[in-house]
Amino acid sequence: MRPELLGASPVHGEAAPAVELQGITKRYGTTIACDDVHLSVASGEIHGLLGQNGAGKSTLVKILLGLVSRDAGQILLHGRPTEIPDPFAAAELGLAMVHQHFSLVNELTVWENVTLGDTGRPDADATCELVRSIGERYGLVVDPLARVEDLSTGQRQRVEIIKCLRRDPGILILDEPTSVLTLSDSRELFSVLRRVAQDEQRTVILISHKLDEILNATDRVTIMRSGRVVAQRRTSEVDERELAREMVGRELSKWVAASALGNLDALVDPALSKDPAMFTAVRPVEDRPAVRMRIDSAVASRDGRPLLQGLTLELRAGEILGLAGIEGNGQHAIGDLLSSLLPLDSGEVRVDGVPVPAGRPGAMHHAGIGVIPEDRHQSGCVLDMSVAENLVLSAVPSVSRRGFVSRRRMRERAEELIERFEIATPSPDTPMRDLSGGNQQKVVLARELSQQPKILVAAYPTRGLDVGAIEYMTEQLHEASRAGIGVLLISTELEEILTLSHRIAVIHRGAVVGEMPRMDVDIERLGMLMGGQQA
């Protein structure tokens, strides 16, 4: 396969494309994940696969990798029809994938992970040598004897890439590779990809929902929307506006496009601060209102692993404080702490000056803290209960008497909330499972806001939502802050943070390491703080 690859001229060549998908269709029950998808990727190019969450990008590459079987369509590799029944066959054919969530075994060492898919007797010395030599060739330095659980996310991704490159793949697929990386790690990754594609004539498919990544890193881009391919373009001939329109299917204001679709440069463009939408969004909160919540030197651990290490944070009435950081630096612990799921080893949480016992079930809720959890399916709602039941879940006493729930009052309350929060549901009795992601999130939001909380914790409130739902959530959170609620926004997506926050704090290794007003945000400094450097 190798010589043939080298012979093919990049992008403009007449040779058969490295990968060609024809009419790929995949259904899950009644939902269509991929609908008659055609895709063609040439050798030696970096090809972007752009689309919102749920557009079918991941399913498509899973089919290509033999992880999911297709219902219809054909796969051609270098012009030859090919069957890919399982991941092993995909590997044989020179397809390799860097997964969105690392597929590394944390308890094993780097070299053990690298050799996992091989056959024959494992050879520690040879594998270590291999890891080092690949590391040198591409600038991916990592200690082969280290345990994966001791590595940073950036280093883990290097291991993941080494794992792929050592198989000498003709086609390298990356699924949302930067979602867990710092800015500098992302840049490093793209330079590695450039080397892989240009110098060695490998094909790279980059899946992303971020416009600037696609614009900066790819040669050509295929845009998917609701399971269909809607456009294929040469990256040098499009701008972000066109990409955004194709991806979403309608025209967006530059601000919304930038915030919802991930264009950092546009978000910090000084010209934008004249945009009225942007100005109301990021205006500093005036004359320092009362402190609503104070977390003071919080220290917490679970199973001997430190989660919070002296975290101090102040949240004022009417402000949205964005807590930025790389995934796995204690964001989860903050969410747990404020949901009364995590006791503190030392330090305290005060709401309006009154200490709240951490870890006692319900204490945070009673103190006036509402939480939109990061995983709405797991802890945000009960999928098999009705919309009405979900809406009153945390306010059962208000619709019940002497331990009996009044169905009439529950229904009334649900109807009122459905109207107020514009939840699109056939009826209050519809199971939660049947609602779209955006509407499920609206139910969670309605439930929490209807409790009139003093503080609202929103963890990744727009994750996995489409643009319309993102706009709605943004509006609602601003509304809540104008009503005097202190909003703590936890997110790893800088775009989400920059869109919503009045003030930005950076969390690193379980402590707040710096903060800045949104108006004077400095992306470089933010990136350095998130990466744990002093800035």
Added chain:
Amino acid sequence: MIEALTLVLASSVRLALPLAFAACGEYIAERSGTINISIEAMMLGGAFSAVFGASITGSAATGLICGVLAGLLVGFVHANFSHRLTVNTYVVGLTLNLLVLGLTSFLLDLVVLRPSQVAVFAVPLLSDLPVIGPALFAQRWPAYLLWPLLPAIWYAMYRTRWGLQMRASGENPSAVDASGIDVNRRRREGLLLCGLLSGLGGAYLAVGEVGMFNQNMTSGRGYVVIAAVIFGAWTLRGAMAGCLVFGAADAMRLALPALGVQLNPQLLVASPYILALLAMVLFARSNRSPSALGKPFARGLP
């Protein structure tokens, strides 16, 4: 005093041996991601089949092989139900435990079993060593199988590709699957090995230590083995230490009255189990178990 110590130590090792064989198996199964509670059924089935086989053939050694095969059969059923048909592994395990208990009790009434026991083999010279001699070098001959078995298992788990895949299956099955390895097949292999070794443990209990089969003769030893693996923090060495601790508790139960110590007999009988319970409570939290332990693996979307 020395005499008493020698006696208690010898009896500790003797009582720990059936546990040790089974613990080797449970260790393998748990490292690959299955909490195998049907180990009780494997041991009990092994014990019955060993005595039954010995009664028919008149050879205790043949009985031992029958016991191993019975454990293997239980392991085969469990493996296919829980890692091929993805039935909940605890339901399968509990069902098997009840089934084998009922079956052996029933068969005990139907067949005539004759006492049968394998021979003691005392290693010359070494068995005359003070204190440890009788404990380590004057056991029934199958006991010495444990000596080559332990390094063999360690080598298999830590030096072979199969072992690497087994350990990885217990930690992150999706990653293993993405590497093109059949996770459930590895887990089935783990259960088969567990059945083989636990059957040997049960058989050793019957035709090694006791020489006879009685109803429910393992009486929860399988659960004690699970406790020993937890006690040992999912290391082979630790699991063996756990078996010794529980064996010692059992030995004390027998030895204390003989040494003239007066204790509530019910409490004495319960002591190994109380110890096992304590060990599970104390060690289950503080030790890192395999990440995917007890979680079934099914391919498809995460």
